[in-house]
Amino acid sequence: MTEFLFFLLSAAALLSAVFVVVSRKPVASVMFLIVTLFSLAGLFVLLEAHFLAAVQVIVYAGAIMVLFLFVVMLLNLGHVELPDFRSAMARLLAGAFGIALAAFTAWTLLNGSDPLTAYGASAADPIQSVLKARGAIGALAVPLFRTYLVPFEVTSLLLLVAIIGSVVLARKEAP
Secondary structure, three states, X not given: OHHHHHHHHHHHHHHHHHHHHHOOOHHHHHHHHHHHHHHHHHHHHHOOOHHHHHHHHHHHHHHHHHHHHHHHHHOOOOOOOOOOOOOXXXXXXXXXXXXHHHHHHHHHHHHOOOHHHHHXXXXXXXXXXXXXXXXXXXXXXXXXXXXXXXXXXXXXXXXXXXXXXXHHHHOOOOO
């Protein structure tokens, strides 16, 4: 049953994520993003990471999606179909970037060291030993704010740039 739920939630997350990007209507994209976030929350529940599932639903699927819908409705983009900006060069660059990212991820997974052993995990059952030593929230917070602090901050800067870019793109020119 768990395996079936995993495949079902994974398929829902992947398909709805594709529709977020492919959909030309902003409101439909936001709705597909909500489906993606709920599917990811379901995957967190299957992994017994209930805190992450709750944060996923409350913060992302709840608050952020309400904010996105509010911005879409405030900018009056609900009924507008966005133009197709995809050129041959953009598709080529996106494909090259996707292949490079997949290759880097595969290389890292095949050649990288086990990150759990750096946080006091035993070789027999690394996840359970970290959870017993620090608890569920501590097992997440310690690596996030020590080892991955710079990527965490870079992600916040990327979100800030995305917000500024969306405001600039949605701004209407004065007549």
